[in-house]
Amino acid sequence: MWQILGISDEVETCERCGKTNLKRTVVLTDGEGETYVGTECASRLMGRDSSYINRKAREVQYEADKERERAEWSTIMNAMHYRFLKLNVLMNGERSERRLRLGFEKVISQTGMTAETVIAHLSSRWGEERVAPLKEMC
Ligand SMILES: [Zn+2]
Secondary structure (H helix, E strand, O other), X not given: OOEEEEEEOOOOOOOOOOOOOOOOEEXXXXXXXXXXXXXXXXXXXXXXXXXXXXXXXXXXXXXXXXXXXXXXXXXXXXXXXXXXXXXXHHHOOOOOHHHHHHHHHHHHHHHOXXXXXXXHHHHHHHOHHHHHHHHOOO
């Protein structure tokens, strides 16, 4: 029984038939390993048409991305300097660049995420404009 785990933009070769240069592959599991296959092979394996496979794969991937984003956000929230950052970015008009930089660097090092990832999360919550001072620090 095959199940769709998501979509991969990185694997471009179908592990089933060997077709190359695929724009994306569908990630399937049979409960044991994972396999990357083209839409046609996924259809054949699952006994469903390709529009079902495409729709379902997008849905599953969307949920997986949301879940990853939630997890990343809670990691940022848990980073000690979250409050400090928020205070500086959101509330304190006279923020000190140096303290802001230090806080930001600590969030980066504690979460292990890239500056871009942290900024993307913060801007989706707080708005691009407010996060602008952090962008200049990258
Ligand atoms: Zn194939």
